[in-house]
Amino acid sequence: MSGPQVSAAGRVVVGVDGSASSTQAAAYAAGCARRRGTGLLVVHVTPRKAADGAAPMADRDIREQFANSATRLVQAAADGVRETTGLTDVTASVVEDYPVDGLLDLSADAAMVVTGRRGTGGLPGLILGSTAGALVQHARCPVIALPDDCATPDGPPPSVVVGVDGRGGDDVVLAFAVAEAAARGADLRAVHAWRDVPLESAVGAFGPLVDWSGVEAGARRLLTEAVGPVRRGSPGVRIQEEVLRDTPATALLTVSAGADLLVVGHRHRGRLARLGSTTNGVLHRAACPIAVVPIPG
Template sequence: MTRSTQPRPVVVGIDGSEAARTAAAFAAGEARQRDTSLHLLHALSWPLAGIAARTEPDMDLRTMLRTGAETMLRGAAAEAADVLGAERVTWSVVEPDPVTALWEASDDAQLIVVGSRGVGGVAGLLVGSTTNGLVAHSSCPVVVLPDPTSAAVSPRSSVVVGLEGRPEDDVLLEFAYAEAAARGTDLVAVHAWQDVAPETAFQSMSPLVDWAGVLADEERVLAEALAGWRDKDPDVPVREAVLRERTARALVSVGLTAQLLVVGHRHRSPLTRLGSTTHGVLHRAGCPVAVVPIPTGGAR
């Protein structure tokens, strides 16, 4: 007998902020695109949490906060139901801090969506260093939406993916190709490189360096990373961009008008922090950024 399994849901961290409502709408679209359900998650991260750890919390206050959160979630769920249908939308209020709650949710989710700013809940924490904690250790890809005031672009097109010429590029390409196909748009593969002799300004400007040859080598790196992928999904148009620039800056620049910018993060240990490129992209990008976890050992 064949046992059917339900596809893993899209999970969105939500509080009462406008950024969280935007994140919920984006997540509903992602769930519809993936033909799966949506789960709205709110963590009771409230100002008296530190006091509650030392004294018995005021149960009336806790009840009031939970009631308010449930009311907010019902409203957000009703909006998402217009996109997905009520049977595909669930919500919950949890006690752990927002980052812990989302870590735990990522074990059973296919995608986590969070906003860039909030009023103190999940989205609000992402402005600071807590971004590292969430994205660095999530078991599934995390999409972080940009500050809506950072750039106004309409319409957006393309999925952009950053490639380094390493075996784990396949993990990013699998995700990016699927996103481009689902959105009916093209894929822009970006490979950035810097001067081969950056120790001094004189070396980097040396006429003895064959910069055309260096560029040709870097173009081959990108071509090799893409080898075979066009045959796997020939319906997705692919454009290649090789830039002599810092990686984060190159990705932010190319991704300014993109629907989605895809980067990777290597899981090395429980103490892993985000690399400088991923951190830089998350804090500067003007488009949604998907951070895809790369398991130890490279591609799956």
């Protein structure tokens, strides 16, 4: 149930804290696990130690109370997932660590981590930029961050949207996106936005003389070349290529309206670096779940 030996071992991981957001995240994570044919690890992360200055006996009492409460909480969450989703391969565990660090350690072996966009894993009520923000920024596996309401869209067939930026790492992001589309029986919409605001500002009055149609044609070639390998490798998935003259965040927000999932890549830039503008923009504004896929190097 608890201890430092907890391993995600290819499972889908979700942190719970007793909040409605984490309950929703656990149910969503169960769906991800079922589609992937893997198990679900439900964890609650507790602080390593009691508050500074506590008396030794009080400290032991507090730790015992914390442990019992955490065990009941995570077990109840796991039981709830089994009952509401029918998934049987569900493991409950208490992890003694700081919330972000505990979930980041599990991400080393996990298939993915699911988090409520406003934070789970032991710290309720936090806005993006704390637990959820740190996870999408530093996790070593894909992280799916959920909006407040992640109900399945009604109406059109299911779709997965993926952003393709034309730089190294698109293959990793596309591989995750096409796998999610296949598992969901969804179409995949690969989006590349080619608007270059600094360039447009630089050319100024000379803008009408620029061959923008040539720029767009180059963007279409780029997208087709990037999508080619996953198209050939996943003939059962219908893939649409969409090139938009817009900023990446705005284009992805537009196309993903009503989608089941939006997939973007994130390049790790060091412990203190911030999220890229596109990832940060869609995380705060998209209405659908967002998968952030780490790009090595």
